[in-house]
Amino acid sequence: MSAAHSQLQSLLPRESLLWIFAAQLVVLLPQFTHLPLWLVGAWCLAVYWRLEVFYGRREMPGRLVKLLAVTLAVAGLALTYRRWFALEPMVALLAVSFTLKNIELASRRDALLSLMLAYFLAATLFIFEQTIPYALYGIFSVVIITAALAAQQGRRSARPGRAFGLSAKLLAQAVPVMLLLFVVIPRLGPLWAVPQNAGGASTGISDSMSPGDFTRLSKSGKPALRITFDGPVPPPEQRYWRGLVYTHFDGRRWSEPGAGDGVVHWGRGRSGFHGGGGEDAQPLPAVGPRYRYQVIQEPSHSPWLFAMARPESDTRGVRKSGDDTLFYRSPLASRFAYEVRSWPRDSLPVDVGLGSRALQRHLQLPERGNARARRWGAELRARGLGAEQISAEVLKRFNSSFVYTLRPPPLGQDSVDEFLFSTQQGFCEHFASSYVFTMRAAGVPARVVAGYQGGEWVAREKYLLVRQYDAHAWAEIWLPERGWVRVDPTAAVAPQRIRDGLQSAAADEFMQDALLPLHKIAFLSRLQLQWDMINYRWYQTVVSFDQERQQGMLQRLLGEISPTRLALFIGAPVIAGLLLLWGWLKLSSRGPKLPVPGRLYLRFCRRMARVGLVRQPGETPGEFARRVEREFPRLGPMAERITSAYEKAAYGDDPRAERQLRRLLRGFWPLRIAR
Amino acid sequence: MQKVISAIVADIGKVLLGKEHQVKLALACLLARGHLLIEDLPGMGKTTLAHALAQVLGLSYNRVQFTSDMLPADILGVSVFERDSGQFRFHQGPVFSQLLLADEINRSSPKTQSALLEAMEERQVSIDGETRQLPEPFFVIATQNPLQQSGTFVLPESQLDRFLMRISLGYPTREAERALFQGVDPRAQLAQLNPRINSGGLKKLQALVGQVKASDSLLDYLERLVQHTRQSPECAVGLSPRGALALLHAARAWALIHGRGHLLPEDLQAVLPAVAGHRLQSDGTDGGQLVERMMHQVDIIAA
Secondary structure (H helix, E strand, C coil), X not given: CHHHHHHHHHCXXXXXXXXXXXXXXXXXXXXXXXXXXXXXXXHHXXXXXXXXXXXXXXXXXXXXXXXXXXXXXXXHHHHHHCCCCCHHHHHHHHHHHHHHHHHHCCXXXXXXXXXXXXXXXXXXXXXXXXXXXXXXXXXXXXXXXXXXXXXXXXXXXXCHHHHHHHHHHHHHHHHHHHHHHHHHCCCCCCCCCCCCCHHHCCCCCCCEECCCHHHHHCCCCCEEEEEEECCCCCCHHHCEEEEEEECEECCCCEEXXXXXXXXXXXXXXXXXXXXXXXXXXXXXXXXXXXXXXXEEECCCCCCECCECCCEECCCCCEEECCCCCEEXXXXXXXXXXXXXXXXXXXXXXXXXXXXXXXXXXXXXXXCCCCHHHHHHHHHHHHXXXXXXXXXXXXXXXXXHHCEECCCCCCCCCCHHHHXXXXXXXXXXXXXXXXXXXXXXXXXXXXXXXXXXXXXXXXXXXXEEEEEHHHEEEEEEEEECCCEEEEECHHHHHCHHHHHHCHHHHCCCCCCCCCCCCHHHCHHHHHHHHHHHHHHHHHHHHHHCCCHHHHHHHHHHHHCCCCHHHHHHHHHHXXXXXXXXXXXXXXXXXXXXXXXXXXXXXXXXXXXHHHHCCCCCCCCCHHHHHHHXXXXXXXXXXXXXXXXXXXXXXXXXXXXXXXXXXXXXXXXXXXXHHHC | CHHHHXXXXXXXXXHCCCCHHHHHHHHHHHHCCCEEEEECCCCCCHHHHHHHHHHHHCCCEEEEECCCCCCHHHHHEEEEEECCCCEEEEEECXXXXXXXXXXXXXXXXXXXXXXXXXXXXXXXXXXXXXXXXXXXXXXEXXXXXXXXXXXXXXXXXXXXXXXXXXXXXXXXXXXXXXXXXXXXXXXXXXXXXXXXXXHHHHHHHHHHHHHCECCHHHHHHHHHHHHHHHHCCCCCCCCCHHHHHHHHHHHHHHHHHCCCCECCHHHHHHXXXXXXXXXXXXXXECHHXXXXXXXXXXXXXXX
């Protein structure tokens, strides 16, 4: 009986509970997309139970029930994730503990704990998403949680207006501190493994290319890359952002052996070039890079990075493959920025040839199929033409009668043959695939390159915006005297595709399947571009503010980063702020300025205090003068005169008395007179 | 003018021996057109003071002894039907005088108290739907026994506020008491007093009170005092603006009595216990002690 009574007493009031639930909902809402569904149900159940307890229809769950709940939750987590030390299960664990806390939410302490956890959980959101909408949502949830905290104080402060007001005020006051900490707090690398979200690999270029892949991409207007240049910007026809090289063809799919499982072995085990070292070992040319640029890549959930030919990157974790492309050590789960320098191909000496294994790889053709194409290739070869001439022949054929379209007729078993000799309609992947096939049939080492081509130059923010529909496939052939040379068969058919982009090359078909033809409304496109610029800014200034940038910024601010300077940098504003606050408090508490006679009289009092006679606050000047007379008879007459002058000046508003008081004080040095 | 005032003080001093400060306070109260409440034990000279004041100032004087069965009409007056003229005629009550001594005011019922207090505030009375002006000047000197005594009705705060000052006379000094013992008869002295001033002169004096200058420095001090009563945890209630004005006005009268054309902090301090004491008192706290502490705490020169 007594236990129930004490529990009743410690029960939280209704407002408090509702605030906590609101904060929890706000924090968990965006997490629900990552979290397993049963967790959502568990949360609802816990909240329901707690409300029932509040209405007195149910008891707080006993120890057995709690134990059961914990066991179930842990088992659920284990079954859902099957691994422990990754980020997602950890976040889920946090959410679970947050949820379970509800059923023992009894005292104010529990409430505070729950809300503190809410802050933490709100912060975990940024592990998954760092875009502006999520940042705004993060601010929103912090406001709600703080308001909930403020509401815990009791009845009046639980009113929404009051709680929000206080919360907003507190957070606004915290903004300067936040900015300061943003700049100076040391940036540590993530301590956790980046979530390997397999479900997100829906957009972007994949590890293989089969007919139809690029059609899918051409329907997406999402940004893929944002590229800023330090120095000259390449002309449109040079903007080939190479991502992947496909060498293996099975008759239908182009793929890269060893690149499929997301774990990359390139550049190490595979010797693309003779001499064992490959291109990596080659010293960088003395001639400077033609282009220096920074690429910000949207999360692609694959490790491939995009750059122009012959790239070099110093960004940590970026490696170079034997096929002259860049890749990251793990799949990109979030936006990633990397610096690239690209050398023009012809500035590098071509003293290396293709090794025999590489040659074999780049001449590989499936066992059978596409007989006509093979015959055509052999025929071209038999005519004794050089590699470049063969290429010219093939391109001439493309140029004569082929049509560039985003909606090609479906192809059958012998896709290359059908495309080359019957349908003759297709887009980049068809052209690249059949071109490479024919070249290989003619004995010229060739490969398919997938990536992006073109991009929209955003003049206002000076960056190149590459979208998913800029995805492109082209070919490279090996010329013994020049090395790998880019050949874009699509350019032979639809040069405007290369020059002006997909939108103008296939105006009628472009994004035809979109639900609403939004891209046709100029205003909306502009708005979209505007939004992209804002996003770019956001990423540039906030998200990509890593250790290097922090160092750079501090260096710019301080000249040199030393502990003293850093302490000065942090301490000086803090001390200045505190001093200002102190001064302000001092000034505001002092009240109106004392008039002149008062100040003069206080001077008299200070001098008297030095002799040992302190005026009491409530002692009138007259009384004080009499006391002076009593204690120091020699000072008496002077004190009397000063006092009467002061009284006249201060209370009779007599300006002459003020002058007199000044004069009298000039000659009044009690220390000298008294002794 | 100054001579007149000192003469008045001296005259009353002859009757009420050794109570110069209280006499001056009472005079200041009247000069500031306020009403006076004297709180003391029976036999301390309350009535004598009132009587002497009336005598010296040449005012018409009425005295009412308040009792518990008293009705408002007993103070204000009543209309009586006269058979000769066949009309109602108003018989003025004791309130129609220039100086009314309301003796032991807290012995009467609240109804009667409030009738008098209303007259004090409005300086007029309404009877049978007719408003009658009270004579000019009009003072009330009320006396009351200490609250603990039996058979008393407590004056509520709002009505205490109507009195500009509350003073108590206290026991006489040894010399004064010895003089009493030696046969100086206050009543005989009282009879010998002559008016020193007429009502015209009194009006002039009252007008002079308003001309006493209060400098900014002094108003600052007043403000600090008032703020102290409102902010200090000791005071249950702060001084109202009316209370603050009363303080200023009483201090002016005090300054005039001392022959000054401007106010000094001493003036404020002199009248402060009498003016603020009954306004600040609340259950369990004694206004007098509170005011004493306040005078010591609030700085005169600067905040």
